[in-house]
Amino acid sequence: MVALSMADGYARLTNKPQCVIVHVDVGTQGLGAAVHNASCGRAPVLIFAGLSPYTIEGELCGSRTEYIHWIQDVPDQRAIVAQYCRYTGEIKTGKNVKQIVHRALQWATSDPKGPAYLVGAREPMEQELDPYQVVQEQWQPVQPSALLEADVAVIAEALAAADEPLVITGYAGRNHAAVAELVKLADTIKGLRVLDTGGCDMCFPANHPAWLGVKFGVDDSIRTADVILVIDCDVPWINTQCHPKLTARIFHIDVDPLKQQMPVFYIAALSRHRSDSHSALRQLNAYIASNEGLLERLSTTTTTTTSSIATRWEALKKSHADRLSRIAALAVPKDPASPSTSTFNASILAAKIRAAVPRDTIFTIEAVTNTILVADQIQATIPGTWINCGGGGLGWSGGGTLGVKLAADTELGGRFVCNIVGDGTFLFSVPASVFWISQRYKIPVLTIVLNNKGWHAPRRSALLVHPQGYVSNATDEELNISFAPSPDYAGIAKAAAGGNLWAERAKTVQDLDSLLPEAIKAVQSGVGAVIDAYLQ
DSSP states (O other), rough: HHHHHHHHHHHHHOOOEEEEEOHHHHHHHTTTTTHHHHTTTOOOEEEEEEEEEEEEESSSOOOOSSSSHTOOOOSSSGGGGGGGGGGGEEEOOOOGGGHHHHHHHHHHSSSSSSSEEEEEEEEHHHOOOOOOOOOGGGGGGOOOOOOOHHHHHHHHHHHHHOOEEEESSSSSSSSHHHHHHHHHHHHHSSSEEEESSSSBBBBTTSSSSSSSEEEOOOHHHHHHOSSSEEEEEOOOOOOOOOOOOOOOOOEEEEEEETTOOOOOOOOOEEEEEEOOOHHHHHHHHHHHHHHHHHHHHTSOOOOSSSSSSHHHHHHHHHHHHHHHHHHHTTTTTTTTTTTTOOOHHHHHHHHHHHSSSTTTTTTEEOOOHHHHHHHHHHHOSSSSEEESSSSOTHHHHHHHHHHHHHHHHHSSOOOEEEEEEEEEHHHHHHHHHHHHHHHHHTTTOEEEEEOBBOHHHHHHHHHHTTTGGGGGTTOOTTTOOOOOOOOHHHHHHHHHHHSSSSSEEEEHHHHHHHHHHHHHHHHHHOOOOEEEEOOO
């Protein structure tokens, strides 16, 4: 779990494939939810696992020599993870091992990216070979695809003519260059708004008037938009909770518009396009820039059917300012005059973190029920500085954060990395392994544990189906979702690091004000830090 999550985190930040080696069937099963996360998150990773030797009596070098070789011999090891992988294969001979590895990497790095899984028994691994070479330049991934010219015109014209245009995205920001193109589109079509319903990447900067924040498929903008562009998004809306009006014109651009690994998926789009988001956005911007008629229509002196472009732009800026004010109000302690006794919620905590850490901090997020509150306060503006788990397998952020930090130090010249994680998710992340690795390989990060004393997601899920049901009045203890008495999360991490870790608990606003600078200083000096933050 931890190793593959690390590979996932490194690949997510850099878009460079990473490799994990595990032990036969049991090691494959040990990958657990990390395979799901890498698949749903489209992380380019290569997994190699051994197979039990297939000879018994010494017929080949590598034949069985241990008791466990019989116990770990299973009928179809690849089937354990095949449904999550873009490719599975077996190395049957050393004669073409390089070609098989390169083919697996091609699958992992071609859109839609994801895990590739290779197996090989000991006999071919022991095979003696004459040296040979392959030309790596001939094994590149499939190049990104673009929109047809006619489709560019249709989508651009629709967005330009709309009264309430809306872009819904989820992971377009995986390609950092796509963010600038989306900003350019919003600057050109004044009044266009951008909603993030995935929360797994920084897709649009929070300081832009078009920013609507992170909302998991439920927002008024979805209900009122007359033209919607869904681009690189898995769940643009949740039909039972929120959906577009029947007259809305919807266009869908995605590296995987059919969602090939989802048995049930559809949206009421007029057209669907398999395209790279950066390429598609660049095409839309180029078309508008070269079309004098469109530019005239989009100028601030032109009137649409309902309002002038200038009025719409001013209204959008005011709405954005009001939204930021409401978000800021959530981060004000109930008793700011008494910080020593004033407790804090997720909004106050996230605001304090954002104010304390360096501006270019990379946040790795697995806050579950607090994700939207955290996103609102962090207000990421730099591509690649907000990375959330791409799937639903809790426990990603422990290893994922270490992978992101490794990538930041190796590829970006070093960046401060802060992990904000729920208490239950912290336990799922195998913290004993995570913090031992962090200490052993000198990968210092700041970890903030959102201690809300239990799993709140199950209660929310039940209430969405039965709002007046048993769950509405049951206690956390009755639902078996309480963590009381609360584990010492910071102590768990410190023990795993052999004591070489800065670890504290924060229960009041005063605690946060004093502990956050200390924790940041520790990380910047090369020592990992964990704050167990008690939410009110």
